[in-house]
Amino acid sequence: MTLSNYLLQFISEPIKKIFFLFFWLMVCSYYVYGQNKKSVDSLMTLYKQAKSDTSKITIIHKIINLYQDKPDTIIVLANQTLALSEKLNYKKGQGYSLSYLAESYYSKSNYKLALEYYQKSIPFIDDIKDYTLLSRMTANIGVIYDIQGYYLSALEYYQKSLSFSEKINNKNHIANTLANIGNVYKNLGNYPIAMEYYFKGLKLFEELKSKKNIAYIFNNIGIVYFNQDNILLAQEYFTKSLKIREEIDDKKGQASCFNNIGNIYLQERNLTGALDYYNKSLKIYEQTNDKRGQAISLNNIGDIHHKLQNNENSAQSYQKALLLNEEIKNKWGATYSLLGLARTEASKKNYDKGIEYAERSLQLAIEIKALAEIKNAHNNLFTLYKHKEDYKKALEYNEYFVAMKDSIFNEKNTKIIANLESKIALEKKEKEIEILNKNQEILKKDAQLQNIEAQRQKNARLAIEKQAEIEKYVMLASAEKNKHKADSLKTIAQTKQLELDKYVAVEQKLQAENKARKLELLKEQDTKLFQQYIIYLILAGFFSMILFAYFIFRSKEKEKKAKEMMTKQREEIYLQAQQLTEVNATKDKLFAIIGHDLRGPIGSVKSVLSLMLDNLINKEDFDNISERLLESVENVYTMLNNLLFWADAQMQGIETKPTTINLYELATKNFDLFAEKAENKHIFLKNKLPNSLIIWADLEQINLVFRNLIANALKFTGSNGEILISYEIKENHVQINIKDTGIGMNAETLQKIFKKNLHFTTKGTKGEKGTGLGLLLCQEMIEKNGGQIWVESEIEKGSIFKFTLPLHKNYTIV
Numbered sequence: 065m066t067l068s069n070y071l072l073q074f075i076s077e078p079i080k081k082i083f084f085l086f087f088w089l090m091v092c093s094y095y096v097y098g099q100n101k102k103s104v105d106s107l108m109t110l111y112k113q114a115k116s117d118t119s120k121i122t123i124i125h126k127i128i129n130l131y132q133d134k135p136d137t138i139i140v141l142a143n144q145t146l147a148l149s150e151k152l153n154y155k156k157g158q159g160y161s162l163s164y165l166a167e168s169y170y171s172k173s174n175y176k177l178a179l180e181y182y183q184k185s186i187p188f189i190d191d192i193k194d195y196t197l198l199s200r201m202t203a204n205i206g207v208i209y210d211i212q213g214y215y216l217s218a219l220e221y222y223q224k225s226l227s228f229s230e231k232i233n234n235k236n237h238i239a240n241t242l243a244n245i246g247n248v249y250k251n252l253g254n255y256p257i258a259m260e261y262y263f264k265g266l267k268l269f270e271e272l273k274s275k276k277n278i279a280y281i282f283n284n285i286g287i288v289y290f291n292q293d294n295i296l297l298a299q300e301y302f303t304k305s306l307k308i309r310e311e312i313d314d315k316k317g318q319a320s321c322f323n324n325i326g327n328i329y330l331q332e333r334n335l336t337g338a339l340d341y342y343n344k345s346l347k348i349y350e351q352t353n354d355k356r357g358q359a360i361s362l363n364n365i366g367d368i369h370h371k372l373q374n375n376e377n378s379a380q381s382y383q384k385a386l387l388l389n390e391e392i393k394n395k396w397g398a399t400y401s402l403l404g405l406a407r408t409e410a411s412k413k414n415y416d417k418g419i420e421y422a423e424r425s426l427q428l429a430i431e432i433k434a435l436a437e438i439k440n441a442h443n444n445l446f447t448l449y450k451h452k453e454d455y456k457k458a459l460e461y462n463e464y465f466v467a468m469k470d471s472i473f474n475e476k477n478t479k480i481i482a483n484l485e486s487k488i489a490l491e492k493k494e495k496e497i498e499i500l501n502k503n504q505e506i507l508k509k510d511a512q513l514q515n516i517e518a519q520r521q522k523n524a525r526l527a528i529e530k531q532a533e534i535e536k537y538v539m540l541a542s543a544e545k546n547k548h549k550a551d552s553l554k555t556i557a558q559t560k561q562l563e564l565d566k567y568v569a570v571e572q573k574l575q576a577e578n579k580a581r582k583l584e585l586l587k588e589q590d591t592k593l594f595q596q597y598i599i600y601l602i603l604a605g606f607f608s609m610i611l612f613a614y615f616i617f618r619s620k621e622k623e624k625k626a627k628e629m630m631t632k633q634r635e636e637i638y639l640q641a642q643q644l645t646e647v648n649a650t651k652d653k654l655f656a657i658i659g660h661d662l663r664g665p666i667g668s669v670k671s672v673l674s675l676m677l678d679n680l681i682n683k684e685d686f687d688n689i690s691e692r693l694l695e696s697v698e699n700v701y702t703m704l705n706n707l708l709f710w711a712d713a714q715m716q717g718i719e720t721k722p723t724t725i726n727l728y729e730l731a732t733k734n735f736d737l738f739a740e741k742a743e744n745k746h747i748f749l750k751n752k753l754p755n756s757l758i759i760w761a762d763l764e765q766i767n768l769v770f771r772n773l774i775a776n777a778l779k780f781t782g783s784n785g786e787i788l789i790s791y792e793i794k795e796n797h798v799q800i801n802i803k804d805t806g807i808g809m810n811a812e813t814l815q816k817i818f819k820k821n822l823h824f825t826t827k828g829t830k831g832e833k834g835t836g837l838g839l840l841l842c843q844e845m846i847e848k849n850g851g852q853i854w855v856e857s858e859i860e861k862g863s864i865f866k867f868t869l870p871l872h873k874n875y876t877i878v
Contacts, residue, residue, distance in 0.1 A: 121145050121157040128164055135168035142168065159188025163197060167204070173355045173392045175208045199228035199237050206244060211356065213396045213432040215248050222248065236277075239268035243281055255288050262288075279308035279317055286324060293724075295874045299328055319348035319357055326364060333726070339368045359388040359397050366404045370411070379408045399428045399437040406444050415452040422448060669697065720762045720848045724872055727800070728753040730763075731789050734770045738778055746783045752790040758872040759798060765845040766869065772838035773802045773865050780863070781806035796871055797851070803864045809857040817855060818843050842867070 107127050124145050131137045142164035149157030162185030170178040182205050189197050206221035222245045229237040246261030262281055269277040286301030302324045309317035326341030342364045349357035366381035386401035388394075402425035409418035422444040429437035442461050449458035728751065735742075735749045742749050759766075777787045785805040792799040809817070817839055846853045846867045857863035 117148065117152055118154050118157065121149055121152075121154065121161075125157075125160050125164070135171045138164050138168045155188055156192055159185050159192065163189060163201060166201065170204050170208070175211070175393055179205065179208055195228045195232045196234065196237075199225045199232070199234065199241075202228060203237070203241055203244065210244070210248060210251070211392075211394055213251075215252055218248050219245065235268050236272055236274065239265040239272070239274075239277065242268070243277070243284065247284065250284065250288055250291075253291075255292060258288055259285070275308050275312050276314055276317065279305045279312075279314065282308070283317070283320055283324065290324065290327065295328060295331065299325070302328070315348050316352050316354055316357065319345040319352075319354070319361075322348070323357075323361060323364065330364075330368070331724070335368055335371055339365065342368065355388045355392050356394060356397070359385045359392075359394060359401070362388070363397065363400050363404060366401075366408075370404065370407055373411065375408055375412050378411075379405060382408060395428050395432045396437070399425045399432070399441075402428070403437065403440055403444060406441075406448065410444070410448055410451065413451070415448050418448045419445065419452075720765065722760050722849070723763055725759050725761055725763055725766060726755070727757045727759055727791075727798070727869075728755045730767060730770060734767070734774050737771070738774055741778055742787070745778065745781070745785075747778060747781050748786045750786065750788045752788060753800075754791075757791060757798065758874070759869045760872045761849040761851075761869050762845075765849060769842045769845050769867070770802075772842050776838060776865075777802060777804035777806065777863075780804065780808075785862075793871075794868065797868045798871055799866055799868050801864055801866050803862065805862040808859045808861050808863055809855075810859055814855065814857060818853070 107123055107130075110123050124141060128138050128141050128145075131141075142161045145157060146161035146165065149155075149161055162181050166178050166181035166185055169175075169181060182201050186198070186201060189201070202221045203225035206218045206225060209215070209221065210218035222241055226238065226241045226245070229241055242261045242265035246258045246265065249255075249258035249261065262285055266278065266281040266285075269281060282301045282305035286298045286305065289295075289301060290298035302321055306318060306321035306325070308314075309321060322341045322345035326338045326345065329335075329338035329341060342361050346358060346361035346365065349355075349361055362381045362385035366378050366385065369375075369378035369381060382401050382404035386398055386405065389397035389401055402421045406418045406422035406425065409415070409421060422441050426438065426441035426445070429441055446458050446461040449461060452458075731751045731753055735751060739749070774787065781787060781804045787805075788801075788803045790801045790803070792801070842865075843853050846869070850870050851868040853865065853867035855863055855865050
């Protein structure tokens with residue numbers, strides 16, 4: 065046993081803790097330098113001179129404030145002051161000690177312990193009405209819930225924080241809380257409300273000239289614009305934010321901007337640039353020990369390596385991000401890391417491992433109701449089971465994916481519902497708090513009434529005792545023969561009578577007060593009941609007015625509809641006649657295609673298969689016709705694809721979903737698709753589109769256009785011919801030209817080529833057949849995307865198919 069341990073056995077517990085605190089403060093002060101050391105030395109002097117333990121605790125709390133950048137030191141000191149405060153039953157000391165522990169664990173990203181200590185400290189701090197600390201603590205609780213994806217709880221605590229900040233008119237904290245509320249609505253996808261809160265916060269920060277916070281708001285506004293695919297405005301706000309953060313040397317802020325700029329590079333398919341910015345961001349987050357920031361950057365780096373097919377680097381980045389997210393309980397980030405690992409394992413053909421990661425991601429996503437991640441997890445599981453050749457499971461997950469994507473789990477609707485639920489729940493809580501406060505006031509008055517009654521009963525008991533004493537002394541005086549003694553006893557009886565009179569007077573006063581309290585209480589209850597009746601009447605009247613207005617509106621609508629019915633019926637009859645004509649033409653075209661253009665190739669395949677089954681064809685003969693047979697099958701496949709697209713278009717089942725498209729990459733992809741066929745016919749394919757040409761259109765529909773037009777050009781171009789794709793910029797549109805050196809078309813064919821109700825087809829240079837649907841599909845797809853298509857051609861000189869498409873809003877004309 066050491067000497068110090070031996071001595072401590074003889075010291076009482078409170079003294080032992082004070083001794084330990086003093087020893088620890090001496091050690092800490094040894095490592096403090098500069099201005100802080102002078103402050104600590106000064107406080108240590110006061111600590112030595114303090115006579116009471118509570119004063120010493122208060123001084124230690126002041127010393128703790130000098131160690132804000134050393135959470136581990138604060139935790140040691142705060143634990144000791146907490147234990148001592150509990151021993152002394154010093155409520156204020158307990159509250160501040162708990163708050164120091166909460167904020168230290170918060171700064172260390174240990175959100176579980178931070179929440180625990182915050183919840184314990186709030187009642188103590190609320191008792192002493194320290195609204196500055198309350199506003200900070202409730203804001204931090206909101207941040208923790210926000211990070212973990214519990215948006216309803218986050219909003220609840222941000223609103224509490226805002227209320228506390230407004231009580232002390234702390235503009236800086238009000239602005240910060242407004243920004244935090246904006247973040248919640250941004251995460252819920254409600255961008256208009258998010259922007260409203262951001263600009264309110266920005267106005268206050270500009271008044272306060274707080275550069276760091278102005279940069280923070282700029283960054284978040286940039287994220288909103290980025291999510292809305294407004295890349296130019298997003299980049300503008302990210303750049304504004306980064307410039308300010310570099311001026312004030314805000315490292316964490318710079319890291320956030322680097323991540324966001326990396327996202328822009330990624331959207332523009334500049335993977336090298338994106339990776340460079342993500343690595344810059346990660347380096348800063350590591351230097352500042354920001355675990356959440358590290359996890360975000362590592363997930364982004366994992367995405368880049370996955371796109372570059374660097375599986376080992378990708379898995380390593382995702383795994384590191386997953387460990388960090390699990391450590392700080394960031395479930396949303398963990399779902400993303402797990403999905404990344406699932407994709408990486410799929411690339412490595414480790415399908416069982418990939419399924420394990422995807423299942424874990426799905427469970428977490430369901431737990432936090434992250435619909436985008438649920439959808440992505442189902443899609444990943446579909447792909448993994450398909451590669452594993454478990455088609456039953458693959459189909460099951462694909463059905464989940466399609467259902468979520470197209471109908472039941474519509475993310476936009478879910479976010480709107482979440483916003484409404486949040487609003488309703490918050491309003492409900494506010495009403496509950498209001499009712500609770502009123503009930504507490506009544507209970508408080510009930511307690512006062514009970515106190516008065518208790519005093520009255522006590523006073524009555526004392527009065528009875530005095531009355532008994534008076535009667536006793538009167539009886540003694542009457543029985544006493546000695547006159548002197550008898551007079552003395554009477555005097556005592558009179559004195560006791562005076563005391564009794566006082567008790568009677570007090571009794572009357574208490575009875576009057578009791579009655580007044582009861583009347584006041586009854587009056588308040590009557591007032592409350594009256595107010596409730598008024599509210600019910602107002603609500604009933606309001607709903608009656610709404611119902612009345614609704615019936616009036618319905619009756620007027622019916623009258624209006626009745627008047628419009630005759631006109632509409634005439635229009636409908638005319639439209640139905642037109643539609644019937646179009647339907648008949650569609651039916652004729654459909655049967656012509658099925659009966660003529662498809663039956664021929666399928667008949668050829670059937671004939672060859674019959675010859676093979678009857679052993680009437682040998683391998684040499686089959687090899688000779690296999691190329692033609694394959695060409696027939698390819699034609700049938702193309703015909704069926706076009707037929708399905710065309711049928712959907714006729715039934716208005718195709719929905720145009722514009723997105724960013726790089727036309728050079730799309731043209732190259734289609735040239736690669738037909739490269740073998742072009743090589744067989746000795747046709748040269750040339751792509752003269754620039755790599756920077758970006759349009760705004762539906763990818764699948766425009767891909768169909770390129771595929772059909774290139775296939776047609778190959779069909780009608782002879783050996784040693786050429787197919788060239790070029791472009792012209794026309795204001796906010798681009799004109800694409802697909803030129804071939806083929807057989808060309810005469811004037812009669814040119815007039816028929818884009819007639820929707822006319823079915824015709826021609827044969828290619830090697831007798832290739834078509835349905836005539838391809839060009840009509842191209843016309844329909846181009847028009848759906850806001851463009852036009854036409855053709856110029858001369859016999860034996862070739863054809864040029866020209867069509868226009870809208871440029872992307874961020875495309876810069878060079």
